[in-house]
Amino acid sequence: MLAERVADTDHPEDRSFRCLVAGLLALLVLLGATVLPAGIATAAPASPSPTASPSPTASPSPGKPAPNQVAWSIQGATKHKPDTRPTLTYQDFKPGSSREDFVAVDNFGDKPLSLTVYPSDAFNTQVGGFDVLPAARKSVDVGSWIRMAKTVVRVPARSSVVVPFTVAVPRNATPGFHVGGIVASSSGTALDTKGNNVLVDRRVGIRMYLQVSGPLHPTLAVQNLSVHYQGGWNPTGPGTATVSYTVANTGNVPLQARQSLRTDGLFGAFAKTTEAADVPLLLPGNSVRLTQKLTDVWPGGRLRTKVELAPYTTIFTLASPPAPAVGQTSVWAMPWTWLIGLLIVLAAIGWSVHRKLRRRKAARAASTPATTPEPTAPAPTPATKPE
Template identity: 40%
Template sequence: MRLLATIAVGIGLLGVVPAPPASALAAPAPSSPPATQRTSPSPAPSPAAATWGVAPSTARGPNGRTAFGYKLDPGATLTDYVGVTNHSSRPLTLDLYASDAVTTTRGGFDLLAAGQKPTNVGSWVRLPRRTVTIPSASRLDVPFTLTVPRNATPGDHAGGIVASLTDVGSDARGNQVAVDHRVGARIYLRVTGELQPTLTIQDLRVRHTGSVDPLTGGTVTATFTVRNTGNVRLAGQPVLGVAGPFGLARRSVTGTALPEILPGGELATTVCMSGVPPLFRLTADATVTPVAVGDQVLDPPPRASTAQAAVWAVPWPQLALLALLALAGWALIATRRRRAAQHARAVAAAREEGRAEAGRAPDADRSGPGHDNRQPAIDRTGKDDT
């Protein structure tokens, strides 16, 4: 069985890539994000490894540019050169073509797969031929034309010129694998007109994870998609804010800065906040502020985009602790009441006993010493003895 695996490969400033290993598309400036690689089964090593590079050039050779950067009016045409250098010890025959750029799901810069037809700046580039053969240790400066359609939309259009080589090998299961090694230079074209730098937050989802420790807060996790709905390539800075009812205990946290997002591209990101008190119902608002890429100047600064969502945060551990405290308080009060009742009964019994003792005391006094308890003798005949 034959499988086709396409690898988006790229280069450093000189535009060099060995084969079969892959590298990354040339970055125009240090602030630009690196391209991501799509992995595939590795082919068997070729007998003679090939190494080549792609870079902006002139009719007399490279001029130090790291990317093709243009600002043109609709309908404008220009001619430029792309330098393809063979660093190998054998001749190389490479496919040479232009394609449109896309933002990967991880925020990288990539081009459409080889089988996909470009519809943007990649389709506006015309090369004299599809394949080039370059002798060993040589460079070929290939001219091309770029024509901007008269109905082209204003703003940024990104793509690249690619030189690719297909290598065939076998994977671990013995299947034949064709790997398309691609290396190229980026194209950044800005068509004149009204600029609309806009990032939009979509599909905001918020989750609260409570802590088993009732003395610490939980974690709020916000996942959302940032889409470039404008016509200018932008980076972004996300911020997550969380508050309880009526704005109680509001806090905010700054997330990881977003890399470059091309117009029409999108990127999923996640921002977490720990130590959030569970106040039953939390309101989370995600904000992303557009940031200019490279040496761009955005005047006036674009507005931030905000989305809001609510999430339940029931304080179960805190409620359990409160219930235990309430139970302990009730038990303490009940114990005190029981002891008070026992004490009251003991006092009442003592008082009763005291009263009983006091009632018996007069009789005891009359029968004691100092009292003559004898009765006068009475004559039964009714006469007194005297």
């Protein structure tokens, strides 16, 4: 009985060990909660760009088309014939002024071709591509400033037709670049993969970059930067950092950008710089969401990530280079699998030691003979004298 009482006693050492085990279990749960989520941070996606029909392509002069093939292009022109301008670019256009210009629509096929010609505003697609609004969408910027002399042209086989147009800039136009295009399109029906007749709008276009006089602000911004670190199967090896961010054109000049990403750990350890593909041409007010996967990133504790953009433009020459755009953040990059494994091993060792100590205490208590205290005689009651 005495041995049982000793074994059932709640010793301070037992309570301390149970607290230690509970702490280790809580830490394991916390680490598991840290490892399981798919991302460290959730960033708001970039605003979706308006949709449109297939993008108008540039207007290179194709080779000789196959018989019955329909092929056409649109390019800059003088009053009488096509010229060599790949884009329509106008600088220092004063508000309230106007000018006349020309485009040439070329038919490379063996049959006459009727095409619809219309101006439109440009925008960036969700992946950063250049596109213009379809004919059914109303333009509100430079596309609404253009008046075509003809909206439908009939081009003879293997010939060109010059189409005049006028650009009139409103008096309240904002300084900077306004981007659009002039499109030559052909609509018709075609069979889809299921044999159904569907309406197809085929378009080619020439881009227009119109600069309204005034201050220029060539500015890009890195927004909504997030990083997720994923360790590899090797607990002591490098992992992968997935970096997502939005590049926004917050100025009034179309810009591209060279970009580099730098990661490092505590005190600059494990520094790594990665050059990524250039940011596509972003129009003012537009943005694109980019994601880069950086491999061989070592778990150096607090992982700092820096995205740096060097903006540039090929449309015209800026007076001075645009300022870099920088975004940075940090997340924990730890060898979680190694740490969890270490904690499990320590917990197992601690439990084994604890069981051995309990068995030893129980054995010592069982081997100690029980002692029964000697009974004590009651004290004599003193006699009382009769009164």
